[in-house]
Amino acid sequence: MKKHEPPKGYLIDIEGVLVRDKRYQPIAGAVDWFTALRDSGRPFCLVSNNTTHRPDDLIGDLVAAGFPVTVDQLVGTLDLSRRWLQERGKKRLLWLGTADLAEYWRQAGFELVTNGPCEAVVLGVNQGLTVAELDQALPALLDQGADLVCLHRNAFYLDGQGVRRLGPGAWAGALAAVGGTGRVITVGKPSQKIYNEALKRIGVAAGEALFISDDPVNDLVTARQLGMTTAFVLSGKHSDHAVLGSLPEEDWPHIVCNSLGDLERPVPLA
Numbered sequence: 276m277k278k279h280e281p282p283k284g285y286l287i288d289i290e291g292v293l294v295r296d297k298r299y300q301p302i303a304g305a306v307d308w309f310t311a312l313r314d315s316g317r318p319f320c321l322v323s324n325n326t327t328h329r330p331d332d333l334i335g336d337l338v339a340a341g342f343p344v345t346v347d348q349l350v351g352t353l354d355l356s357r358r359w360l361q362e363r364g365k366k367r368l369l370w371l372g373t374a375d376l377a378e379y380w381r382q383a384g385f386e387l388v389t390n391g392p393c394e395a396v397v398l399g400v401n402q403g404l405t406v407a408e409l410d411q412a413l414p415a416l417l418d419q420g421a422d423l424v425c426l427h428r429n430a431f432y433l434d435g436q437g438v439r440r441l442g443p444g445a446w447a448g449a450l451a452a453v454g455g456t457g458r459v460i461t462v463g464k465p466s467q468k469i470y471n472e473a474l475k476r477i478g479v480a481a482g483e484a485l486f487i488s489d490d491p492v493n494d495l496v497t498a499r500q501l502g503m504t505t506a507f508v509l510s511g512k513h514s515d516h517a518v519l520g521s522l523p524e525e526d527w528p529h530i531v532c533n534s535l536g537d538l539e540r541p542v543p544l545a
């Protein structure tokens with residue numbers, strides 16, 4: 276994207292950008308800005324590490340919050356992970372994410388195991404995850420060569436009360452340290468897979484896209500390394516830019532602003 280040229284397409288994180296946390300209440304100004312984006316005719320999609328909602332339910336919650344968005348405008352780690360596992364013929368999973376999504380996996384044709392052999396240990400957000408459940412992964416990883424599939428590697432997230440909770444990145448770190456012969460795969464942000472899928476979805480080159488997120492470490496470093504322009508909003512995980520002190524300057528976002536509503540409005544396509 277050349278300086279002073281509007282982005283051709285937009286990739287947008289959900290939690291902390293459109294809605295504050297898992298209560299899914301819109302952030303002030305976000306619905307107006309997003310509606311202006313929709314009306315501009317410029318291509319966009321949501322790029323989500325959400326592992327607690329089915330894609331339809333996630334979009335339903337956003338529509339209920341006032342955002343004009345459809346399910347084909349979502350590139351989510353849950354769908355990508357399902358495809359990744361199906362393409363590799365994985366059938367039996369140890370699902371360590373939320374019990375609410377067990378049926379999602381079963382309907383997609385997987386068998387969920389708690390004891391006994393499995394081909395992949397799959398991690399998502401799970402507020403109730405216990406050490407005993409993590410222990411169930413040990414035979415799979417150490418004896419059966421199961422892959423460790425991380426829906427994302429976010430170290431923490433904000434729950435329905437806005438409280439910080441340890442996320443799959445923390446559990447992934449613990450389980451990856453165990454060793455084992457299977458692969459360790461991250462599907463969502465910050466893995467390049469989901470960014471490339473999102474660019475493909477909107478048909479825009481990385482250099483012409485703007486990526487907007489409240490997480491400059493997990494979300495925006497990869498976006499910038501791929502050549503996108505990046506915008507960090509202070510309406511979610513971080514209320515100031517102190518977190519940037521942990522990043523080398525070349526990874527800093529191009530734009531920092533309080534919230535989506537403060538970003539320049541998308542220019543309608545001629």
Ligand SMILES: [Mg+2]
Nearest residue numbers: 288290291489
């Ligand atoms: Mg976020």
